[in-house]
Amino acid sequence: MDLPLPRYGPDIDGLVDHVLVSRYQLADRIGQLGREIAACYAGSEVTIVAVMTGSLIFLADLVRQMPLVARLDLTTVSSYPGDATTSQGPKFLLPISADLSGRHVLIVDDILDSGRTMELLIGTVNAQRPASVRSCVLLRKRRDDLSDRIDADFVGFDIENEFAVGYGLDFNHLYRNLPDVCVLSQHAIDPPAGGDA
Numbered sequence: 001m002d003l004p005l006p007r008y009g010p011d012i013d014g015l016v017d018h019v020l021v022s023r024y025q026l027a028d029r030i031g032q033l034g035r036e037i038a039a040c041y042a043g044s045e046v047t048i049v050a051v052m053t054g055s056l057i058f059l060a061d062l063v064r065q066m067p068l069v070a071r072l073d074l075t076t077v078s079s080y081p082g083d084a085t086t087s088q089g090p091k092f093l094l095p096i097s098a099d100l101s102g103r104h105v106l107i108v109d110d111i112l113d114s115g116r117t118m119e120l121l122i123g124t125v126n127a128q129r130p131a132s133v134r135s136c137v138l139l140r141k142r143r144d145d146l147s148d149r150i151d152a153d154f155v156g157f158d159i160e161n162e163f164a165v166g167y168g169l170d171f172n173h174l175y176r177n178l179p180d181v182c183v184l185s186q187h188a189i190d191p192p193a194g195g196d197a
């Protein structure tokens with residue numbers, strides 16, 4: 001059953017078809033996730049490697065629910081360089097800058113889809129010989145077509161195979177600022193020709 005559609009304001013109302021995860025569900029689950037992660041790393045220092053830009057808002061909320069001694073490092077990975085519309089395979093746009101050898105590394109990303117981004121990240125982190133590497137994603141997309149997809153150690157929500165925006169996730173660089181995880185209306189995806197975008 002769809003969640004009730006909030007009123008966002010006149011510029012956004014009508015662009016959102018339905019809400020996948022509400023701001024209230026996000027707050028609850030991220031509190032739990034923070035406690036799960038803190039229990040896992042209790043007594044150790046953790047180095048968080050977060051994938052920009054999609055994980056930005058999740059990261060900001062998650063780290064404040066994790067009472068741990070932690071470092072933050074940011075990286076950028078893109079599968080869609082320039083105006084590519086099909087995945088060219090994930091590549092680093094901003095490499096990991098931290099020295100990870102001997103550290104407990106937690107990779108934080110917005111969404112696990114094919115898993116190729118997470119595979120690249122884990123391989124790159126492992127090459128630095130960390131003490132441990134684990135992964136955390138806000139969303140894990142249902143992909144019944146992929147039998148051998150890599151999994152994440154910490155998962156916020158399982159979602160259906162729909163294109164999610166909001167709470168950090170974008171469509172064409174837009175909609176990251178929506179407070180809920182949403183699916184866009186078709187006319188937000190295909191604006192009418194000659195429209196003002």
Ligand code: 5GP
Binds near residue numbers: 051116141163
């Ligand atoms: P993967 O490498 O697992 O196929 O894809 C992971 C990356 O693709 C994510 O970090 C995210 O940037 C992007 N992505 C995959 N699915 C979605 C989606 O439903 N919405 C948005 N906004 N980005 C997605």
Ligand code: MG
Binds near residue numbers: 054
């Ligand atoms: Mg990404």
